[in-house]
Amino acid sequence: MAGACRGVDEANAGGRGRSCATSLTRPGRNVTGIAIFPSPDWVANGAFMSFGPDFSDATRHLISQLDRVLKGAKPGDLPFERPTKFDLRINLRIAKxxxxxxxVLARADEVVE
Structure with missing residues (x-):
């Protein structure tokens, strides 16, 4: 687990069943800078901000592509689709x-206070 969390030492995250987000953002952790993460679960675990593709929208596009393949389309003939909807979450407790x-606050999809 610690190898997957770059910058997290063995004593803080290794072998305790914690996710990288929990290990990096828990209280008392020596953090020298503010970081923006790609996944919204980081904000739920105490990170400052997340900005990345909306996973529910990306899942709908994935299912649509899979449906086309199951109906006989060749995967190589399907267009490559990039995310079009993004998710911005801000944790104001960390932004003190x-x-x-x-x-920016008005455009956020979720503001944690």
């Missing part, structure tokens, strides 16, 4: 001392 513009 950082002034975020109101437009």
């Amino acid at each position: 001392g950082i002034e975020l513009p109101p437009t």
Whole structure:
């Protein structure tokens, strides 16, 4: 597990069944900077911000592609689709001392207070 969490030492994460997000964001962890993560579960575990593709929208596109293949389309003939919908989440408890513009807060999909 610790090998998957770059920057997390063996004593903090290894072998205890914790996810990387929990290990990196738990209280008391010596963090020297603010980071933005690609997955929203990081914010739920105490990270400052996440910005990445909306997984539910990406799943719908994946199922649509799979449906086409199951109906006989060749996978090589299907267009490559990039994410079109993105998810922004901000944790204001972690953002203490950082002034975020109101437009950024208004555009966030979720603001944790």
